[in-house]
Amino acid sequence: MSLVFEEIRLNLPHIEVAAHLYGPEQGRPVIALHGWLDNAASFSRLAPLLEGVRIVALDLPGHGHSAHRPAGAAYNIWDYAHDVLQVAEQLGWQRFTLLGHSMGAIVSVLLAGAMPERVERLALIDGVIPYTGEADTAPQKLGESLRALLEVDERRKPVYTSFDEAVSARMKGVGAVSREAAERLAQRGLMPVPGGLTWRTDARLMLPSPMRLTRAHALAFVDRVECPVSLVLAEQGLMTEPPIRGLVDRFPFERHRLPGGHHLHLDDEQGAQAVASVFNAFLDR
Template sequence: MHRCWQFEIHGRRLAVMEWGDPNGTPVIALHGWLDNAASFTLLARRLPHIRLLALDMAGHGLSDHRPAGQPYYIWDNVADVLAFVDELALERVLLLGHSMGAGVATLFAGAFPERVGRLFLVDGLTPLDCPAEQLPEQMAEALLKGARLSRRSLRPYASFEQAVEARMNGRWPVSRKAASLLLERGLRQEADGWYWRSDLALTQPSVVRLCEQQIAAFLHRLTMPVLLVMAEQGIGMARVESQLGLMPGLELKILAGGHHLHLEQEAAEQIAGWIGERLAGAAPARPG
């Protein structure tokens, strides 16, 4: 069982799914792009002794969208995580992140290493980067694409099942059970059909991205233990290989499975086992 609740930051509501022992070690979970907090359901069921708090990041799930015209920069998610940690009145936390959420967790831990006791990252380590010399072209292309995308409107699905089929066959395919879990929180029903809850602006390309040297500066500050679980059929080790030597406390595991391997039964069992082993005997996070 889980409970859902919300908190407010600057007039925006951010939604939370919470599982487990209210007195257990708090672990904040951060989902991937266009997913939502429900993506941690399988892990939560296998970790009943911790307090797992999964955040719907802005524009996703049941959280409010950012104001119209405001881009979705990854560092704004870092600010929202800081607000969440403060809302929980915790001095130090453990972070669990998948894909984009792993990048947010890494940036948060690099900015506030004294507030993060451990990182658990699933098929992701850092945000997408852009070489400094390519930024002018990146900006121009993103602004032009963004202008075109802003004129698009969402088209509804005729049924929940039709949306599930679309999610199963998306860029990163998932099982029917996984798609249903995500869409129970990721769809809204209106008179003419089923719509994605996620903000269409999330699909607009980034106008600005950090460069490799800036990201490396964050990684150098990760002095806490880091468990990185990569998927054999996921985003690819090539994305992270050059960064692995920058973190003294990194432990790398590679599992069979796709990008959403934490939503695959066998992989979720293994990941939860590794997390549980590393949390055994861990002191609970201290209130601020």
Template sequence: MIEYKLNLAGCQCSVVEWNPDGSILVFALHGWLDNLATFESLVEFMPDLRIVAIDFPGHGHSDHIPPGVTYHFVDGIYLIDDLLRHFEQKQINLLGHSMGGAISTLYAASLPDRVKAMVLIESIGPLTAKPEDGVSLLNRSVNQRAALAGKRKPVYTSFDQALTARADVSEVEKNLIKPLVERALVKVEDGYTWRADSRLRITSPVRMSEAHLVEVLSNIEAPVLLIEGEKGFITDSELLQTRKQSIQYLEVVQIPGGHHLHLEQPQTCAAQIQTFFQKIG
């Protein structure tokens, strides 16, 4: 494993490379309030893939954005494009879980000639909103931002207490999510707290409508593999199931597990990922 920092979309981001001798370069993008360690359990089962994983701004070991600035979900497309340019690639392969997959779909739609293939884990586009909900989203975002000034991050007296809390929220066994939690925590005077920027919890003030997103997804030209959990978010959502019809070249595989199925079934999930990228070439 190699770890270093890159300036991506104006932020110093932590980057980790696994399998540096792998023949197929893949950029791996994690989910909201997760970090790049979410892919750690997969890499040993994907030796042919050179995995370049990042901590998004405000997550893991990456820097937080400056005070007074807001995280915008869509800014992730600039980060992906900066990765492409840093590695001097004309086309890239993307692997994204949850939020990372949603950002990948936006990038693949906006610049279809730059994405060779894409694997989505429990992800098929970002959250949307009905037009009539636009004002309430704006209201909620402004009020949440103002309320942050009086909030303090939770502090856990021990690592195990924090690990238990995160495992319960994610509905994943503690031993499976431990690497992610280790990277997510920072030691403070009276215990442990989360590294992640609290501003990440502020609701996005603006979201696409579902009709808008469907048009965006239909512009994806790269072949896409969607890996969904039998008990995950996509399986349980009629709306997300409908989005599948918008993507031109889509394969779907369902694996036992929930939203973090890649932690629960790393070998099975990795086999699907590596085989798909090898097939594309």
């Protein structure tokens, strides 16, 4: 992998985060947010292809080289919006663009809906709103989460005897990826432990959510987005089911359906080039 980025660390008021920094210092400010269980390497193909932008590709807390949340703290998806806002504050960016993939795209929409005065544009890849839940399922979901919290143990994370074994496992994970994509994520995401290698990710990230937004809640954030939005949808991605497609088609966003899987921006150079072509035209307007 070509080293075209600078590695940085940001000491936020509540946590330390790591990031990859791409592009000219005077470029348009962009904060890039990866998907669940991924890391900043998710943008290692795409970011160098984007023109005239200064990209801070974060390891979100609990992922990659960023710190884990303290004991007793949770990984609610809306908490990431606070992390991103604190990054922007530290960088002195009052207005910025958000580039988000999957969970990162969802966080981007939440922040843009909650604080539209801060977000200039949204460039989203195969994600818009979180999985939702209605009121009648809330007690059951909270109970499942509380029981899982009692049992969580970092020592139960899988240990791989080799880098190749870890890569093969990641290729088959949620949002399956190509071998090269898995290698890029693994190079940043693995750490040595007795017996081999394991993921740096916080084990609590695998716990069930204690509470989910209702669909009405989620759509209210979409309705509150005021900035231009460009949404790339992968033809073999995670948003292909008819009910989801029908919902997405009602969003007032610019939409582009491109061939490839959920990680089309990372799986191969062709996919990265296709996504870059869409976003370069969008960001240059």
